[in-house]
Amino acid sequence: DAGVIQSPRHEVTEMGQEVTLRCKPISGHNSLFWYRQTMMRGLELLIYFNNNVPIDDSGMPEDRFSAKMPNASFSTLKIQPSEPRDSAVYFCASSSGWGMRETQYFGPGTRLLVL
């Protein structure tokens, strides 16, 4: 079975541009997570969806960030406008249930560089 799929794998953009990251969770999984990894802060949870509904977006850094999950097989994370400090690796993860014992399966990540 295919794992979590993320696109693009790499993105280079200029400050002020809109960036859209895409994620396809594992089929049958009903929980989806967006994370950001930086050298300084490690892995930070940005937002969590359960059954396509945002449950916890307390990690979204500011209004420039938005996430959607229009259906069970697709989610987007948008940054508008992008800034150099947004440069990081963004991971999407999915799990099959609700709760701490449900293993989260991570995608390969999108490496974003904002110039």
Added chain:
Amino acid sequence: DQQVKQNSPSLSVQEGRISILNCDYTNSMFDYFLWYKKYPAEGPTFLISISSIKDKNEDGRFTVFLNKSAKHLSLHIVPSQPGDSAVYFCAASLSDSWGKLQFGAGTQVVVTP
């Protein structure tokens, strides 16, 4: 505010020896802990977990120890192999949450021949 801390950014160990990775947490309410392993250009993968009702969990070469009074957990890899070279993330969770994980910053392990 980092509630899960991995104070050693890197660790170098010889093949066949033991690797010990450490993790400290500040929130005494955390009751479930996990270790994830990450290779370059890949996402993290689940390695091993432990509930707060236990102080040790073992899976093959990997053992996680939990010291609740010290708010400390460690991952032992015995014996270390070159394929263990990766970044290891410690994570913690609350049982009354939806499974939100708080991750540490990671420890880069290099296993040398």
